Amino acid sequence: MRKQVIAGNWKMNKTHSEANEFVQATKNEVPSASAVESIVCAPFPFLQKMVEETKGTSLEIGAQNMHFEESGAFTGEVSPVMLKELGVTYVVLGHSERREIFEETDEVVNKKVHAAFNHGLTPIVCVGETLDQREADQTMDHVKSQVKKALEGLTVEQISNTIIAYEPIWAIGTGRTATSEQANEVCTHIRKVVGEFASTEAGEAVRIQYGGSVKPANVDELLSQSDIDGALVGGASLEADSFLKLVEAGKHE
């Protein structure tokens, strides 16, 4: 059985002291890492302290982006080497906000996914369609193309260890969640795409999260679907109580 992976994506929210309050309230309350993976992806300035504070607990810390180069003249960027040295274990890549607002292409996302594996970070690769694409019946083709381009050139083992987050853009921050059937239909499709692209085993192993207005009230229904192995959560991951309810929902005994 694939272990569920619940990740909060704080985006550009919280102050340092608010981040610390959250960590103190959650780090000893999350279920054991053998039952569910509980991750908070926080802004860069908070990462070092959060990693230090959560050592020895089941709460893992991730970043929300990174550059693909190890170092160099890239003003304002953060490298995989820096994240790894801090003790960060996951990195969100290709989030729709990075693709749309910061014009990240599939090629850049692919370079970042390679860089993550080269530095021992687990990538959480985001894919998903716009409302226009959904209405034009392009969802499956678009997501297939994003998945294949993101995973291009990886080994089968790396693909098996990738986390893919299916986040329909029209459901992000809108309160409009995909129905669990809509979400599962695309996650099943992604698993099939990975199976054909890499191997049947990789398709079975890869973990696929759903993201888009996930909250304690709808998480059980989403996680009960056959091909949804977790959630990538924005707004509802900001409060400790709400985050703890989400990770509890992902728990397998």
Ligand code: 13P
């Ligand atoms: P919301 O949960 O706020 O809709 O955000 C989803 C998201 O973009 C997570 O990466």
